Amino acid sequence: MFSELKSEGYTQVKIAEALGISQASVSGYIRGEHEISPPVAALMEIRFGYRKEWLLNGELPKKVDQISKKAVSEDVEFARKILKDPELKEILQAILELKKSERDRLFSVIRGFLGKG
Template identity: 50%
Template sequence: MTNVRHRIKEVLAELKAEGHRQTQIAESLGITQASVSSYSRGEHDVSIPVAMLFEANYGYRKDWILNGELPKKVDSKNQLAEVARIAKQGRDLDSIPEIRDLLPDIKKLKEEDYNVLVTTIRRFLGKK
């Protein structure tokens, strides 16, 4: 079992201890309950987009889940400051280097990962 699998199992155990159910976690991430179950059993690694969703929804850093880079959880103040900085640049995607540079990679995503990303963006924007 890889360290990624150990870390995602740890995340899921902590979320369960906080009262989250697998079905709730799956729904919040836009993935199947079966996927969450396989992660909790250590059967599969998480993809980058799914790790990003764990970060966005539960605060466990993508870089910690995938690579073990500390800190384990996001610093909410720093994250909010970064979101505010990007938002102040305007809504034109071409004017936001962080997003513009990701567009070619987004186009290459597998369909499931693409759907997860779109779901996350919609939730962030308050659109379901």
């Protein structure tokens, strides 16, 4: 995928700017030093059309046909907020690693704390 973006004229710097991440992170993805996270995969789907399911799990098809501009804008802003806050990013990553039953219990507590449960 990165080689395809390169052939389309994207540099590591341009990819990083489009995703709102560092060039060093893009370089690490290209070299295989770390896996693409779910928030970055979502951004790559939005910005470049590569499906997050393909990026994360290898599920075909590789690219999306069309994405709603409103949904793109909302998803990009949400993902950027997460990526810009290291503590939030760390917590969300830990939540994603919980078993479903543990997540359900945590969500119940959070909803109660927010007065929504």
